[in-house]
Amino acid sequence: MCGIIGYIGEKNCIPIIINGLKRLEYRGYDSAGLGFIHNGNAHVIKSKGKVSILEEKINSNQYFSSLGIGHTRWATHGIPNETNAHPHFNESKNLLIIHNGIIENYQTIKTSLSNIGYKFYTETDSEVIAHLIDSFIHKGNTLLKSVRLALSEVEGTYGLAVIYNGEADKIIAARKGSPLVIGVGDGENFIASDVSAILAHTKQVVYLEDGEIVEVYKDKFVTRTTSDEEIQKEIHEISLSLDEIDKGGYSHFMLKEIMEQPESVRNSMRGRLLIPEGSAKLGGLDNVIERLLNCKRIIISACGTSWHAGLVGEYMIEKYAQIPTEVEYASEFRYRNPIIHPDDAIFFISQSGETADTLAAMKEAKNKGALALGICNVVGSSIARESLGGVYIHAGPEIGVASTKAFTSQLVVLALIALLLSRKLGMKAEEGKCIAEHMDQLPDKIAQILKLNSEIEFIASEFQDAKNFLYLGRGFNFPVALEGALKLKEISYIHAEGYPAAEMKHGPIALIDENMPAIFIAPKDSTYDKIISNIQEVKARKGRIIAIASESDSEIDHLVDYTIKIPDTISMLMPILTVIPLQLLAYHIAVKKGLNVDQPRNLAKSVTVE
Ligand code: F6R
Numbered sequence: 001m002c003g004i005i006g007y008i009g010e011k012n013c014i015p016i017i018i019n020g021l022k023r024l025e026y027r028g029y030d031s032a033g034l035g036f037i038h039n040g041n042a043h044v045i046k047s048k049g050k051v052s053i054l055e056e057k058i059n060s061n062q063y064f065s066s067l068g069i070g071h072t073r074w075a076t077h078g079i080p081n082e083t084n085a086h087p088h089f090n091e092s093k094n095l096l097i098i099h100n101g102i103i104e105n106y107q108t109i110k111t112s113l114s115n116i117g118y119k120f121y122t123e124t125d126s127e128v129i130a131h132l133i134d135s136f137i138h139k140g141n142t143l144l145k146s147v148r149l150a151l152s153e154v155e156g157t158y159g160l161a162v163i164y165n166g167e168a169d170k171i172i173a174a175r176k177g178s179p180l181v182i183g184v185g186d187g188e189n190f191i192a193s194d195v196s197a198i199l200a201h202t203k204q205v206v207y208l209e210d211g212e213i214v215e216v217y218k219d220k221f222v223t224r225t226t227s228d229e230e231i232q233k234e235i236h237e238i239s240l241s242l243d244e245i246d247k248g249g250y251s252h253f254m255l256k257e258i259m260e261q262p263e264s265v266r267n268s269m270r271g272r273l274l275i276p277e278g279s280a281k282l283g284g285l286d287n288v289i290e291r292l293l294n295c296k297r298i299i300i301s302a303c304g305t306s307w308h309a310g311l312v313g314e315y316m317i318e319k320y321a322q323i324p325t326e327v328e329y330a331s332e333f334r335y336r337n338p339i340i341h342p343d344d345a346i347f348f349i350s351q352s353g354e355t356a357d358t359l360a361a362m363k364e365a366k367n368k369g370a371l372a373l374g375i376c377n378v379v380g381s382s383i384a385r386e387s388l389g390g391v392y393i394h395a396g397p398e399i400g401v402a403s404t405k406a407f408t409s410q411l412v413v414l415a416l417i418a419l420l421l422s423r424k425l426g427m428k429a430e431e432g433k434c435i436a437e438h439m440d441q442l443p444d445k446i447a448q449i450l451k452l453n454s455e456i457e458f459i460a461s462e463f464q465d466a467k468n469f470l471y472l473g474r475g476f477n478f479p480v481a482l483e484g485a486l487k488l489k490e491i492s493y494i495h496a497e498g499y500p501a502a503e504m505k506h507g508p509i510a511l512i513d514e515n516m517p518a519i520f521i522a523p524k525d526s527t528y529d530k531i532i533s534n535i536q537e538v539k540a541r542k543g544r545i546i547a548i549a550s551e552s553d554s555e556i557d558h559l560v561d562y563t564i565k566i567p568d569t570i571s572m573l574m575p576i577l578t579v580i581p582l583q584l585l586a587y588h589i590a591v592k593k594g595l596n597v598d599q600p601r602n603l604a605k606s607v608t609v610e
Contacts, residue, residue, distance in 0.1 A: 002086075002100035002608075003029065003072040004180065005197040006161045006171045008218045009188025013068035014058060020190075020197035021051045021070045026253065026399040026598065026605055029072035030080030034058065035087035035096035036068030037168045042094050046085040066218070067168055069161045069191075071098035074604050077106070078123025088127040090134035091118060095143075095164040097133070099126035100193055101157035101178040102609055109153060129154065133162060143167045144215055147174060148226060151213070157356070157608070159193050171216040175208040178608055179354055179382060182206040182214060182221055184235055189216045195238050196397065203238040207380050236380065240397060252597045254400035254491070258583050259450060262443040264395040264405040265576065268412040273439055278432025279423040280416040288345075288389040291371050293424055295345040298325040299370075301333050301361050302349035303607070305403040305486060306410060310349050311479035312575050313414035319572065320435075321421035330361040331610070342369035347390075347417075350374070351398055351406035352606035353381020360610075362386055375413055377406050391417065400598045401605045402491050404583045407483065408446070411576045415439060418572070438570050442577070445567040449580045452564060456581055459546060459562050460588030466517050469494060470508060471582070472501035473521035474531055480521050480575045484582030491590040491600045501527075501534040512541040519585075520560070521578045524550040525571040535559050546585075548578050 003024030007013040017034050032054045033046035043063065047054040051072065071086035078084040087096040103109070106125035109132055114120070118131045129150060136146035143164045151158070157177030163170075173180055173191045183190030183198035183205055190198040191214075195205055206221070208214060212231065214223045223233050250256035257264075272280050285292060298317055300310035307329055314325040328338070330348070334357060340346070346365045350358045353376035362383060365372045374387030377395050384390065395409035415435070423432045463469075469488055473481035482498035489496045499508055501520065512518065518538045522531045536559065538545055545560040550568050557563050564581045590597045 002074050002193070003197065004069070004098055004100055004159055004161055004191065004193040006069040006163070006173065006191040006216070007188065008067050008171055008216060009185065010066055010218070011188065012064045013066055014063060016201065017068050017070035018051065018055050018058070019200065020192065021054070021072055023196045023199070024072050024194060025051060026401070029074050031073045031082065031085035032071065033073070033085040033087055034068060034070040035098070035163065036063065036065035037163060037165045038063045038065045040165055042089070042096050042163070042165050044087050044089060044096060046082050048080060048082050048085065067163055067171070069096060069098050069163055069171065076102055076609050077125040084122045084124050086126060088122060088124065088130045090130045092134070094166060095130060095134055095137070095162065097126065097130045097160060097162045099129055100159040100608065101176070103128060103154055103158070104156040105154065125156075129158075129160065137164070137166070143170070143172055144213070147172045148213060148228065151176075151226060161191055169217055172213065173208070173216060174213040176210045177356070180208045182208065182216060184221070188218055189221055191216055195240070199238065199240060199242055204235050205238055206233045206235055252400065252587070252591070254402055254404060254587055254597050257398055257400050257405045258580070258587060260396065261405050261408050261580065262447040262450070264409050265412050265446060266443045267394045267396065268409040269416065269439060270394070272416055273436055275433065275436045275440060278429045278434070278436050280420040280436075282391050282416060282420055284391045285373070285389050285417070285420070288371055288373065289424070292345050293421065294343065295323065295371060296341065296343045298323050299328055299344055299346040300325065300349060301328045301330045301346060301358065303330050303355050303357055305407050305483060306349040306351060306358075308479045308483040308486070309407055309410035309414060310347070311482070312411055312476060313347070313418070315476050316414055316418035316572050317421065320418050320427060321425055323421065330355065331357040334361040334364050340365055340368040340370045345371040345373060347373045347375055348383055348387065349410055350381070350383045351377045351403055351410070353378040353383040354606045354608050355383070356608050356610050359383050359386065375410060377409070399605075401600055401603050402487055402586070402597070407579065408576050412439070412442070415573060435570065435572070438573055441569070442573060445569060445577055446580055449566050449577060452581065453584055456564060456584040457588045459564070460585055460592055462562070463517055463546075464589050464592040466494060466515070468511070468516055469496040470511065470516060470518045471496060471498040471521070472504060472518060472534060473498075473578070474501045474527040475525065476571050476575050477521040477523070477578055480578050480582065483579055484519060484521070484586070487583055487586035488589065490603060491586055491597050492593055492595060493601070494589065501531050504534055504537065509537065509541070512538055512543040514542040514544065517544045517546065519582070520545060520547045522547050522549050522556060523566065523574050523578060524553055524568065525574065532556070532559065548581050
């Protein structure tokens with residue numbers, strides 16, 4: 001999704017902005033641009049494709065500028081090309097804007113500005129903002145007032161930054177629906193859509209809220225509401241280090257993040273798992289626990305991988321806490337006027353905490369009086385801040401577009417929630433203790449599975465040319481089948497489908513022949529015998545089979561072509577183990593196909609548009 005960075009200070013902003021844009025690459029983008037004021041003139045340099053292409057176009061020695069803004073674009077209105085890349089100029093080419101979000105009424109604004117002589121050069125919705133601000137400046141307003149007046153006419157979402165050579169001592173930035181932070185430095189200040197863009201320079205940040213506009217000078221910043229009331233903002237200290245967001249010696253962020261899972265899963269449980277009591281302590285739910293325990297129904301709402309985590313959560317909560325639980329795609333939930341009662345508790349799961357559909361669904365749930373709770377990774381993200389309570393997953397920054405460690409940490413947090421609720425609702429301490437002990441063993445078991453990396457790489461080489469894949473699982477491992485298929489398709493562009501294994505005979509079995517590999521998630525649990533029958537059905541039709549199986553299972557080897565043996569755990573926690581080989585398999589297949597694993601085509605890390 002679009003990324004934003006801005007700098008004002010004494011240094012040359014050009015390398016700072018280029019490096020910041022590189023830090024934002026993980027969000028996914030199709031073009032990039034940089035704008036700055038040099039010798040009293042506004043300059044723009046843009047390019048389609050990677051930030052490195054943009055960098056090649058700039059001769060840093062040619063320009064010195066201490067005021068600039070940069071942007072990575074993920075196209076929504078208008079194709080990805082150099083013209084549509086940001087920043088956008090006003091008519092007199094002395095004002096520049098960068099924008100993340102969508103201006104819903106841009107056509108209306110465009111028509112009225114065209115009627116008074118403004119010309120448009122791009123297909124974007126964003127360009128209207130530059131001309132609209134310009135129209136207010138021409139009426140004698142300051143930049144700040146012009147931005148405020150322009151935004152009062154705009155419907156939609158924005159994270160916006162503006163610079164103007166008529167007032168070259170400031171950046172004006174504003175937020176509604178798209179994340180924006182101010183980085184506070186010493187004699188220099190920054191704005192960014194994401195702290196990772198500015199972390200090399202400062203760890204002091206201020207989160208802008210919806211409806212706030214800030215004037216950022218080199219030595220101060222002043223924040224106001226859209227109705228011009230000044231507000232005091234709290235400065236937060238970021239604890240992430242740059243090392244934490246580097247590849248740490250791995251060839252891809254995705255592999256690094258897969259390999260980090262023993263640690264990230266441990267971090268998700270740290271201080272929360274109460275083994276002797278057989279329960280969990282989740283401070284973020286303390287204030288809402290009575291309401292949560294008395295709710296009539298739990299809904300879990302999310303998108304993509306987070307939605308798959310929600311499905312596992314449904315099985316966990318229903319099995320142990322016996323609270324009716326439903327899982328909803330946030331994108332569907334928000335639009336179908338769902339029946340929501342004040343005695344519903346709704347967990348919104350989002351790694352980024354910025355997914356537009358999930359955030360909108362949360363607002364809808366809050367409006368209808370439900371208990372809206374967040375399960376997020378990014379601290380201070382929009383969903384985390386909107387929620388009435390919740391749990392951070394503490395997986396650490398996830399840079400690879402394909403979610404891996406966030407998924408396993410989401411499952412851990414859902415297991416902690418299920419454990420906490422179940423114990424409070426009558427589960428015996430002994431049973432809770434058994435779950436807690438198994439949870440405690442997960443990091444070591446994940447580490448054991450990760451040792452199978454080369455074995456899985458070999459299997460990947462055998463299957464890299466397959467055109468389709470079926471992923472099949474039952475019970476707790478049905479959502480893992482969906483997640484395994486999603487991982488493969490998003491990074492290797494191979495068509496893959498996940499199914500509950502028993503559904504195979506209701507249609508997908510027609511696809512099975514020697515060219516259709518099937519991956520069975522078949523640990524020894526209560527559905528094992530059934531899944532063995534499904535394996536035999538595929539074998540009888542000459543399908544090639546990979547099985548994720550229990551290390552204690554020696555019989556399955558005779559039935560399938562390849563087995564990946566993993567340690568046992570209780571069925572509720574099995575998805576945290578079974579998904580690991582599927583992440584590695586997808587990763588190695590994509591690498592062998594020579595694809596951009598960390599930034600797959602057409603995808604963005606944080607989907608902040610509908
Ligand atoms: C897939 C993936 C996406 C996200 C989805 C929701 O690997 O990462 O499917 O899970 O876009 O994102 P969050 O969790 O940030 O709300």
